[in-house]
Amino acid sequence: MLDDALVHVENLRFDYGGKPVLQGINMRIPRGKVVAIMGGSGCGKTTLLRCIGGQLRPTGGKIVVDGQTVSTMNQSGIYAMRRRMGMLFQFGALFTDMSVFENVAFPLREHTDLPESLIRDLVLMKLQAVGLRGARDLMPNSLSGGMARRVALARAVALDPSLIMYDEPFTGLDPISLGVIGQLIRRLNDALGATSIMVTHDVQESLLIVDYIFFISEGKVVAEGTPDEIRHSSDPFVHQFVHAEADGPVPFHIKATPIMDDLFGGRHA
Amino acid sequence: MLNPVNLLRQLGSRMVEGIWRLGYATRFFGAVLLNSGAALRRYPLTLREIYFSGVLSLIIIMVSGLFVGLVLGLQGYEILQRYGSAEQLGTMVALSLLRELGPVVAALLFASRAGSAITAEIGLMKATEQLKAMDMMAVDPVARVVVPRFWGGVIAMPILATLFSAMGIFGGWLIGVVAIGVDDGSFWSQMQASVEFGHDVWNGLVKSFVFGAAVALIAVFEGYDSEPTAEGVSRAITRTVVTSALAILALDFVLTSFMFRGTS
Numbered sequence: 001m002l003d004d005a006l007v008h009v010e011n012l013r014f015d016y017g018g019k020p021v022l023q024g025i026n027m028r029i030p031r032g033k034v035v036a037i038m039g040g041s042g043c044g045k046t047t048l049l050r051c052i053g054g055q056l057r058p059t060g061g062k063i064v065v066d067g068q069t070v071s072t073m074n075q076s077g078i079y080a081m082r083r084r085m086g087m088l089f090q091f092g093a094l095f096t097d098m099s100v101f102e103n104v105a106f107p108l109r110e111h112t113d114l115p116e117s118l119i120r121d122l123v124l125m126k127l128q129a130v131g132l133r134g135a136r137d138l139m140p141n142s143l144s145g146g147m148a149r150r151v152a153l154a155r156a157v158a159l160d161p162s163l164i165m166y167d168e169p170f171t172g173l174d175p176i177s178l179g180v181i182g183q184l185i186r187r188l189n190d191a192l193g194a195t196s197i198m199v200t201h202d203v204q205e206s207l208l209i210v211d212y213i214f215f216i217s218e219g220k221v222v223a224e225g226t227p228d229e230i231r232h233s234s235d236p237f238v239h240q241f242v243h244a245e246a247d248g249p250v251p252f253h254i255k256a257t258p259i260m261d262d263l264f265g266g267r268h269a
Numbered sequence: 270m271l272n273p274v275n276l277l278r279q280l281g282s283r284m285v286e287g288i289w290r291l292g293y294a295t296r297f298f299g300a301v302l303l304n305s306g307a308a309l310r311r312y313p314l315t316l317r318e319i320y321f322s323g324v325l326s327l328i329i330i331m332v333s334g335l336f337v338g339l340v341l342g343l344q345g346y347e348i349l350q351r352y353g354s355a356e357q358l359g360t361m362v363a364l365s366l367l368r369e370l371g372p373v374v375a376a377l378l379f380a381s382r383a384g385s386a387i388t389a390e391i392g393l394m395k396a397t398e399q400l401k402a403m404d405m406m407a408v409d410p411v412a413r414v415v416v417p418r419f420w421g422g423v424i425a426m427p428i429l430a431t432l433f434s435a436m437g438i439f440g441g442w443l444i445g446v447v448a449i450g451v452d453d454g455s456f457w458s459q460m461q462a463s464v465e466f467g468h469d470v471w472n473g474l475v476k477s478f479v480f481g482a483a484v485a486l487i488a489v490f491e492g493y494d495s496e497p498t499a500e501g502v503s504r505a506i507t508r509t510v511v512t513s514a515l516a517i518l519a520l521d522f523v524l525t526s527f528m529f530r531g532t533s
């Protein structure tokens with residue numbers, strides 16, 4: 001059972017200059033599945049993805065991707081691993097000085113010696129898969145948010161990765177684009193036989209497309225389960241998240257001294 | 270609040286920070302050189318950057334060169350004719366340009382035009398996570414983005430400085446020969462007789478090469494090291510222009526004192 005997981009995260013810890021962000025994360029990401037990681041803004045979701053991709057060195061614990069421990073790899077090992085990974089950044093991160101076509105062709109040109117005609121065919125196929133073959137000559141700054149996200153998606157899967165990571169793929173999209181991206185994530189994963197990790201706080205969309213969900217709060221996994229289990233969960237945290245309640249285990253107020261002290265504290269002094 | 274201890278502490282922390290940054294810049298320079306071989310083998314990338322930084326600065330450098338030459342022609346004639354040696358005007362204009370004004374002024378213009386553009390470009394790529402995305406695609410941003418821009422600047426600079434000097438000499442000729450009426454033949458023959466290739470032209474080229482390397486390094490470093498926000502990028506651009514100007518003038522003094530110590 002253990003062997004069918006592509007990514008193992010064991011007791012992962014990460015600090016930003018002494019400020020703890022991840023405080024002992026444990027997860028297994030099974031092969032072929034689409035997994036969502038959810039949590040409030042600033043809870044460390046992006047940090048977790050960047051640890052898996054080897055861009056950040058964990059302070060403790062370990063991450064194993066496809067049998068290899070990320071934190072013990074050297075730079076060339078990490079680069080070799082990343083060639084089998086695709087990542088969609090929160091705002092697409094398209095290269096602004098290249099056309100849509102060149103953006104998608106970029107990983108192919110950098111990592112293969114394919115002839116130009118083959119590169120062209122591959123790029124057009126990827127663009128076709130995200131429905132943007134007709135936009136190949138546009139520059140990124142003339143794309144809408146949803147289109148830019150789809151181009152970035154095509155670029156992320158250009159080398160047919162076995163692991164695709166999505167950092168908040170739904171943020172800032174209208175409901176139609178949001179549905180389109182959600183369907184694409186599912187379809188691309190199944191078509192490529194890949195494994196996908198999606199960081200998001202869009203519960204409703206995720207419940208429709210993913211196989212498994214982890215909830216993170218205060219640097220730890222606080223709940224996990226399949227969409228069905230999550231929908232019927234009685235866990236107060238999950239309940240707050242799924243039903244978008246303002247107050248609950250995730251407090252509305254950040255930690256502070258009692259308001260009476262703050263407002264009238266000066267009089268005592 | 271002139272607390273001497275606080276003042277001292279601030280001074281100390283500024284200095285430590287400065288030294289730390291210098292060390293970081295040195296390591297960055299090392300990484301640039303280390304990646305140069307592989308990146309230069311993909312020479313189209315560098316050619317493209319030579320083209321961009323060259324084209325960006327071409328007009329401003331040619332126009333400025335012409336004006337500087339016109340002024341040199343006026344001032345030079347005014348001084349030289351006091352000593353009855355107005356026919357040396359060509360020599361004076363050519364030597365001032367080739368030895369000093371060409372490399373220095375062209376580098377200052379290059380820093381404010383192309384240097385700031387390089388910093389802005391790299392800074393914006395950083396702020397919009399393009400560099401991180403590239404790194405996640407297993408492509409080293411230093412090799413792919415920084416190195417071609419660095420060498421593009423290094424190679425474009427001597428070409429631009431030469432153009433500047435050529436335009437300046439043309440300007441000096443326009444004022445001296447066409448407008449004032451210095452003898453055309455002696456303007457050119459005196460220049461040819463006194464300007465030495467090895468001493469004057471070559472040293473000027475060496476200077477502009479060094480300035481090009483300094484400006485290009487400062488520009489790529491400030492971009493790469495900028496804080497990834499709009500404000501951070503704009504501060505980095507300002508630092509590129511200011512630091513480049515200081516570096517050019519200081520290096521010019523050092524190089525001049527090695528190259529021209531009153532031997533001729």
Ligand SMILES: Nc1ncnc2c1ncn2[C@@H]1O[C@H](COP(=O)(O)OP(=O)(O)O)[C@@H](O)[C@H]1O
Binds near residue numbers: 039040041043046048
């Ligand atoms: N470069 C950094 N330096 C210091 N703190 C950071 C840095 N990047 C992120 N953080 C902090 O780490 C926490 C987690 O950030 P992040 O992983 O981006 O959260 P999320 O993606 O879940 O919104 C946040 O509180 C953020 O302020």
Ligand SMILES: [Mg+2]
Binds near residue numbers: 046090168
């Ligand atoms: Mg994030």
